[in-house]
Every structure is written in structure tokens, then in C-alpha cells.
Amino acid sequence: MSKQTILIGIDLGGTSIKMGLVSTEGELLSHQEISTRTKEGVNAIIEDMVQYAKTLVQDQGFALDQVQGIGIGIPGLLDMEQGIVRLAPNLGWKDVAIKKQLEEKLNIPVKIENDANIAALGEAWVGAGKGYKHIVMATIGTGIGGGIIIDGKILHGKKGMAAELGHIPISDEGIQCGCGNYGCLETVSSATGMIRKAKEVVTQGRPSLLTEQYVDKMDEITAKSVIDAAKLGDHEAMQIVNRAGSLLGKALATVANLLDPEIMIIGGGVSRAGDILFNPIKQAFHEHGLKNIIDSMEIVPAQLGNDAGMIGAASLFRFL
Numbered sequence: 001m002s003k004q005t006i007l008i009g010i011d012l013g014g015t016s017i018k019m020g021l022v023s024t025e026g027e028l029l030s031h032q033e034i035s036t037r038t039k040e041g042v043n044a045i046i047e048d049m050v051q052y053a054k055t056l057v058q059d060q061g062f063a064l065d066q067v068q069g070i071g072i073g074i075p076g077l078l079d080m081e082q083g084i085v086r087l088a089p090n091l092g093w094k095d096v097a098i099k100k101q102l103e104e105k106l107n108i109p110v111k112i113e114n115d116a117n118i119a120a121l122g123e124a125w126v127g128a129g130k131g132y133k134h135i136v137m138a139t140i141g142t143g144i145g146g147g148i149i150i151d152g153k154i155l156h157g158k159k160g161m162a163a164e165l166g167h168i169p170i171s172d173e174g175i176q177c178g179c180g181n182y183g184c185l186e187t188v189s190s191a192t193g194m195i196r197k198a199k200e201v202v203t204q205g206r207p208s209l210l211t212e213q214y215v216d217k218m219d220e221i222t223a224k225s226v227i228d229a230a231k232l233g234d235h236e237a238m239q240i241v242n243r244a245g246s247l248l249g250k251a252l253a254t255v256a257n258l259l260d261p262e263i264m265i266i267g268g269g270v271s272r273a274g275d276i277l278f279n280p281i282k283q284a285f286h287e288h289g290l291k292n293i294i295d296s297m298e299i300v301p302a303q304l305g306n307d308a309g310m311i312g313a314a315s316l317f318r319f320l
Helices: 042-059 098-106 115-126 191-203 209-214 223-231 235-259 269-273 275-288 305-317
Strands: 006-012 016-023 028-035 067-074 077-079 084-088 093-096 110-114 135-140 144-150 263-267 298-301
Touching: 006 042, 006 115, 006 305, 016 042, 016 305, 028 042, 028 305, 042 067, 042 098, 067 098, 067 115, 067 305, 077 110, 084 098, 098 110, 110 115, 110 305, 115 135, 115 144, 115 263, 115 305, 135 235, 135 269, 144 235, 191 209, 191 223, 191 235, 191 269, 209 223, 209 235, 223 235, 223 269, 223 275, 235 263, 235 275, 269 275, 275 298
Parallel strands: 006 067, 067 110, 135 263, 263 298
Antiparallel strands: 006 016, 016 028, 077 084, 084 093, 135 144
């Protein structure tokens, strides 16, 4: 009788490393989260991944030779075929041959993928997108990321930078985005965009729960602060959330008109806002989308939460 094979999925971020042991059916068997030692350099981070991979496998009673592969989601510009991180500003990495280094240390095959794409892959495998072949996922957090799956495969584009949904030009108010352009979706519909608008309310002294609560502590305003105030019926907060949702819905309609997906999934911390965000998203989506495309399509919240990255990274080996 052959030994059970397992997968390892790693969600590598600038703040933390989430590492999961995943079955070949997509079940997260065990996971660990550790701080990313960015200040200590590449070698320290790779050594942590090696040691914690060994610990994760052994603690669950498996051996390293039962690991079919290690998938890693990484924020940055990647050469996925060669397994090289060309540039990852949050990690301070440039031209890091992570695939080669980990394979040499663990003798296990390694694949890398963009972090937004692995979240989409996770949801497609065992989450909100299970059973669908054509999926668009938007991840709403500090910024806005995206993953597009066409006929069951991630859409990478020429340089591996497809699905930069946050940089769809959507607003004419002239706010500069971190990418250098103006009016990107990310400047209005991300957590950062909502916080910026909330700070305007407080700075201008407009009547609002936000002004009452944060007039002397604006640095403590979060997207959740805005959403909670909106849920309590605060006019200014509702305006911010409605605008963020409406412009996101309009952008998603544009994407749907181009790609004709079966389902759209919205993930990230902001997606947990519920109907107060999803209602304006859906309304704008139906106003701007082509009827024959959108009538048979759903917009749903992600299901896997913080586990999506680990499961999605592991899924890079699920077709072997």
C-alpha cells in the first residue's frame, strides 16, 4: 500500500508567513503562522520556511518524502517558470532564486505564484468558486488585488501581471494611486481609500459619528470604523461605503463584459462588511453590466478567509 501524499502551501507576506499542510483533496490539515524576518534578509526567511516545513510535516506524523510539492504565494514580480522572485518590495527581495534554494534544502519540488492568484486558486479548489471554471476574484484590503481563472487556469498575461483590478481607472477626482497613476479603483474602494475619505470628514468637522469618535485620534480610523458607523446609519459613513461599493461594482461590470465569467468572488478583510457593501456593488454591477452576461452570474463573498492563500498555494501541485 502506497503512503499518503500531502502538499505544503505557503502564503509569504512582508509581515507574516502562513504555512499549511494540505491534503490532496484540499483539506487544511494543520497550519502555522510566524513573523517574517525581513530585516534579517533572504537567508533568514528561507531558513525559517525550511525549518517550519519540517516541523509541520513531522508534527502530523508524516515524512518529508510524502510531500508531493511546496507551493508559495509571493507578493511581487515573479519569474514563475524559473522560480525566481524578481522584485518583492515588501520583502526587500530582488532576483531571489527561491525555488532552487528550497529544492536543494528540502529535496521537494517547489512552485511559486503571485499572492493574489493563489487566493483565487484556493477559492476555486474548495471555496466559493468550487465547481466553476471561469472565475474572477477581487481581494479588497489595504489595496485591491485580483485573480482571474479562465477554463480552470490562472490568467497570467505576458509579464505575469494580469488581473491588477485595483488599477482600473474608475474615478475622476484626481487622487494619485501608489502606482503613480490617478483615479485608480484602489484609491476609492480599498480600505485605504475609505479611510482617506473618513479622515476628510473628520478634518472638515462634518457632523458624523466618525467626527465624534476620531476628532483627536484620526490615526485610529480603520475601514471597519467606517463600516460600523455606516451600519449605525451614519450619513457620512454610508456615503463612503456606498461610493466604494458602487465604483467597485462598476469596475467588476467592465471586467465581466470583457471576460464573461461564471462567478465573481470578493475576498479580503473589507469583504466581511456584508450587505452594506455588497448591495451597492451588486446594484452598480447590474446597472453597468451586459444583461446577457450578468443575469446568469453571481457575486459572492469568499469562503476561505486567511486560509485561501495556503490552500491555493498547495493547489499548484494538485493536478500532478
